[in-house]
Amino acid sequence: MESTTSVSKGVFLFPNGYNNGKKSKKKSLSIFESTFSNELWYTSFKRNWDAVEDQLKILHEMTHSVLLNDIVSYLKIAQQGSELNSCDKIIPCITLLTGVNQPDHVDQFKSLIGLIREDVSPHVVMVNSQDAPTLKHLVENTVWQLVNDDNLVDDLEESFDESHKPKLKKSRCTMKTLQSWYNDNLVKSPKKWKKSQHSLVVIIPDFESFNSNVLQDFVMIISSYISTLPVVLIFGVATSVSALHKSFPYQVSSKLLIKVFHSQPSHVYMNQVLENIFLTHSSPFHLSGKAFELLTDVFLFYDFSVTGIIQSIKYCMMDFFYADNIKSLCGDREELNAKISKLTSDDLENIRRLLSFRPFLEVQDCQTKIGLFEDDNFFKEILQEELHNLHDYLFSFYLSLRLLAVFVKDLPKNVMGKSVREIYAKCAAEHIVKTEAFKESMQLINFQSKVQLLETIQSAIEVVNNALQNTSPGPLRSPTKNMLNKSINSLGEEFVKNIKIHFAIFRRQIGNASTEVTVQEEDDDDFDLRGSRYKLKEKLLKATRVDRVQSEFMMIRSRFVNYLEEIFEKSLLPPHTQTFHEILFFTEVSNVKKQIIGAPRGALHVALSNPQCYLQCKCCTLPALESVSDTIPDVSLAYKLHRECGKHINLYDWLQAFAAILCPDSEDPAHDTNIQVRFTRAVAELQFLGFIKTSKRKTDHVMRLTW
């Protein structure tokens, strides 16, 4: 360790056999691959995560495509109109309101660039604020990227042999260079480039981070060139359009023809990601209610970043798979049997130890119990069976979840929440049918009008159809004549088909049902009510006593609600009631919570005020958090004493107190050099930790930096 301490150097390099000169020809495995690639869980994690990433990519393109296509089509229009604007020196400008979740924007702009390259113009540049602190840098960067664009070298005439030409130096990149480059390459060689492909797109992704003067000047410069250089600006604005207007005075903003586009709010995108990728039966692993709540809380209360939540989910998944071969059972259902056969007896032993196996075991008879423990093959069979059941359960669980979401979505007050994720969090935590909110929602459905109910049933049927379409065709599993199988056979695809039929019937019945209340009572009270309040009262009282006669619709409706309750009761059992749910559900949220949202200050505080918490020693038992003893570490003692002081701390008094606690019997402990050194060290460490700093206000005083 001594090699990394020096009074003249702060950075130490350990090449560790890294050879700079020659490239190693053979593909050497990276350190990670060589460490983990032999592990079953690692490969299975890799495979599953890659699958998720692919899905994410598709979803990402899908969600952004509408907006990006809008932008691109606007760009095309702007190109055609550019001749009109150029005489007024007006730059076409797109303002994209991106929202505050900046980490997500990178991807969005990347796909935008790709799309523009394809459809509008190959000349696209993106300049980040960190690369352009001044106008000079901004212009240089823009021009350099445009002129030296690698993508163009191939596209332009090969005979030109541009690759031999040295790249332009940055310092020589000015607007003039750009103009001559533009004239040389694009105007004079029009055979490949249609006139409309000439526009140069400059993207400024983080408008707010730029110095507004720099941007003002930049806009003014471009506007003076606009007659010869068809530039289009794209600003990514995180806050609101007013940011643009605030930072540009009239003479600048009058040069811009601004068109505003709104990108999707990040929470909508998050809901999409969660619903389409993670809250499906095909998701490789499933988050328990608590874990799910934690991640959505981090999103909603800290960063609003979809990238962030995806990374957190990835972290959960990593933790879930880490060093646990039985997790390899996650993933595609088709491969389940093959995966089970790969398990070693150690892995099987681990599965037997799962908590959820116990209730399952208890209901078995003695013979089966012995079989489960003694015979690995028999156990594998059962495991396979149960896991298929679990998958069936998942399928109907997520379907019912979506159905429930459809039904409660339009209810007043939103007792259950609006989105699928909110309802999932509730369902995963407890048996939803038993909650007040569920009962209330069912009651509310019981008050819905015919039209509305028909609509919701219709959309529910669509949900069911979608779910059925997405499942793989053909039988999911061969029917086995197992005893255990029959009892739970009610879930899965059959169950869903059943729902579909029932819904269709209900829809027809409700559609046909009349809403008329068949009146039984004869209206014989047509007499004049005027002036006789008493009689009116009498009549109303009587009306209340008469049993409310239900219409046909009402009866069917209540039957329908009963049916809903029935299916939800069956299918929305919380995951933790299922056998072997640990294999597919991530439950150890407390493990990852600390690593996803660290609590450095809390850890410091705990360690200093109660060292025993970490040290687990016998000597430091403190009666209260604030009390001190002579055994606790010096820094902790100094910390506790300093908490008794005000803003300024007299070092001498502090030392006295410190010394008196350490050596209560000594006559003058503060003069003991040993104590002095210990105290000084403790004080220096507190300063290093940021609790105190030196103060010039009074001799030998330090200032406290905390309250």
Place this chain on the structure above:
Amino acid sequence: MHLGNNHDSASDDSPATPRRTVRVRNKPKKYQDFFEKTPTKSRISTRYGNVTSDDSTDDDELNIETLTLKPKALFGSDDVEGQDMFKFKSRHTKLDLQNKVKEAIGSPIPSTPKTPKRNKHLVTKDEATPKQVVNLLKKRIIKKLESDSEESDFSASSSDFVPDKSENESSSDSNSETEAVEKEIGPMVRNKCHKSKQKDSEYIVTPDNYFMMNSSKKITTSDHTLARLKNMNLNENLKEMDAHISKEHQNRITDLLHGYNELFDKWLYVLGENFNIILYGIGSKREVLHRFQIEKLKSVPCIIINGFFPSLMIKNVLEAIVVDLLGNSHVPSNLSDVVNLIDSQLKERLTDLFLIIHNIDGTMLRNSKAQSTLASISELKNVHTIATIDHINAPLLWDHSKLSKYKFSWWDITTFLPYTEETSFENSLMTQRSGALQLSSLKSVYQSLTTNARGIFNIIIQYQLENQKQNYQGLPFKDLYSKSREQFLVSSELALRAQLTEFLDHKLVKFKRTLDGSENLVIPIESVLLQQFLEQQST
């Protein structure tokens, strides 16, 4: 978190910090006002309870919205209580420390949970304390009272101090009285909470307290200085002495470290998935990281960065990567160019680079440029960063976008090992106060001066020592000139200025401009040190 990530929720009545007022006082009016005005969540919830029966209105909906927008899983019962950490202690008296000491040595580890605030209880227990301790304390208090005459703004109590045992009581009484203000907060908040049973409405920042604490300009501490210690010469002793850790603790720390060894494989796994690792918790984490490097990173290029190194530049880090490791001739000036270069070269050579940053919150890395550079490099797929933080405000370094680049996973690695290396540089309080470095640099500069220049410097020192007071304005240039002329040290103002440039360059002297425009000369070194310096020169 993010963003500081102090997820330390406040919780219900904290049994760990029971505060009892000795005298019941009315709540300060301001505080009550404040509380009424604060839209705490508890009130929303009670309102919500009422309106559910009514028909829904917009207002109603709004309430529900606020209700549902409560973090459900962010805060757990095992979190540290925010009140513990961030609570204002509005008034401090010089006796707080003494009470603490008294409590500690007076009743060594009492069986009943006792807090230092129960002063009365404590004093009555004094009988039980050993005689010698009482005497000792008495002596100390007397000494203290004699020496500080004017401190503290509690004139009533400090004026009639009698060095007696009964005095103990009165002083602590007055002490508790002053704390009564602050103690109101505890019960108030707690009461509110019992009603609402809500965890997060518990901790309320009370801005009034902050101003109360900071309003008095006067420093209400005693006037003791370290000069009272005759043998305060730490320089020699410090280096030799090992940090004091008891046997028991040493064993426990070893256990802790062994526990952390188990994590290495997981760290590697986490790093491999493109997360970076940050370690926090008290105690030097260098040893843990060192072992990680030895055990796991033997075959891959590593760069170790001492963030606590006082003259570390971010340029050094980039040079180490770009020039020393990758063999380029120079570092591009533009950040994104550097990042692209590193990225492409590492990818091309299929190499993973590990950055081990001790104290990423070090002084020289605190600027946003350094952090954004590190963040951009750490973001790369082939670069893996393990960093440590120690400063309590370290998480404030990173904003949203930096955090998302870093992709930290946080690990509590509390070691309780001494920060020997981290605090060994001259910016730490320890060495600064002993002033050895300043003194020796002063000496060496002084020796290189001409006799005349030395004379001038002596004049400034002497003037400064003679005119010591709270805010020393410095020696006016005119006076210096006349004094120097008297001693035939200089002949013209210009010559004096030429001499002074030498001092200015070495920062031995500073120019200070006064309100009337004249220039004053100040030596930015403490007078004790100057005295010491003079003594050494004369011998």
